[in-house]
Amino acid sequence: xxxxxxxxxxxxxxxxxxxxxxxxxxxxxxxxxxxxxxxxxxxxxxxxxxxxxxxxxxxxxxxxxxxxxxxxxxxxxxxxxxxxxxxxxxxxxxxxxxxxxxxxxxxxxxxxxx
Amino acid sequence: xxxxxxxxxxxxxxxxxxxxxxxxxxxxxxxxxxxxxxxxxxxxxxxxxxxxxxxxxxxxxxxxxxxxxxxxxxxxxxxxxxxxxxxxxxxxxxxxxxxxxxxxxxxxxxx
Numbered sequence: 001x002x003x004x005x006x007x008x009x010x011x012x013x014x015x016x017x018x019x020x021x022x023x024x025x026x027x028x029x030x031x032x033x034x035x036x037x038x039x040x041x042x043x044x045x046x047x048x049x050x051x052x053x054x055x056x057x058x059x060x061x062x063x064x065x066x067x068x069x070x071x072x073x074x075x076x077x078x079x080x081x082x083x084x085x086x087x088x089x090x091x092x093x094x095x096x097x098x099x100x101x102x103x104x105x106x107x108x109x110x111x112x113x114x
Numbered sequence: 115x116x117x118x119x120x121x122x123x124x125x126x127x128x129x130x131x132x133x134x135x136x137x138x139x140x141x142x143x144x145x146x147x148x149x150x151x152x153x154x155x156x157x158x159x160x161x162x163x164x165x166x167x168x169x170x171x172x173x174x175x176x177x178x179x180x181x182x183x184x185x186x187x188x189x190x191x192x193x194x195x196x197x198x199x200x201x202x203x204x205x206x207x208x209x210x211x212x213x214x215x216x217x218x219x220x221x222x223x224x225x
Contacts, residue, residue, distance in 0.1 A: 004157070006157075033212065033213075040218075042204050042216055042218050045212040045213065045214070055211060093157075100146045100165045102163055103213060105157035105158040105159070107156050
């Protein structure tokens with residue numbers, strides 16, 4: 001389809017393991033965003049890319065979280081040494097540009113840390 | 115700093131009744147406001163957006179919202195709801211690099 005695609009849809013990991021979450025944005029979208037959505041809460045901003053440049057990572061909760069978009073298209077969010085509080089839905093969004101351009105969201109990856 | 119407040123966490127309403135979901139924002143910069151809907155186990159779908167111009171904004175599925183600068187509000191309305199409108203609704207404020215979301219309002223439409 002033409003929408004934002006995220007994989008896997010569900011991920012279960014043991015505490016201490018590393019995980020990698022993938023996002024395929026809409027073709028031609030310059031901007032890419034990652035959000036974290038805890039149960040019963042609104043999404044919270046993690047990081048923002050414009051093409052391959054990570055322009056804002058102020059929302060990453062710790063240095064265990066790392067995101068990349070090496071070729072300005074697909075992005076990967078990596079979480080090292082996972083902890084139980086990392087359990088959440090991770091949403092990826094893309095847009096044509098910044099500011100007033102609406103963001104288009106994927107269906108998210110539900111991460112459960114045991 | 116900007117913030118978004120959704121005043122009601124849950125709104126039950128009967129089918130075919132009107133509904134209003136409330137949203138207030140605080141910001142010292144230019145305002146871009148959005149309403150998104152989230153169905154279970156899905157991502158967020160854009161309902162409507164306010165960027166500039168007319169303060170009454172019409173969106174998909176019969177929803178509309180009115181931007182009120184003096185009251186710093188952006189309430190979402192629908193004159194007659196359907197069972198299929200049952201979902202979580204999020205108000206969001208857009209800046210250059212991110213969206214700031216409210217905590218969401220669960221709309222439940224009862225038969």
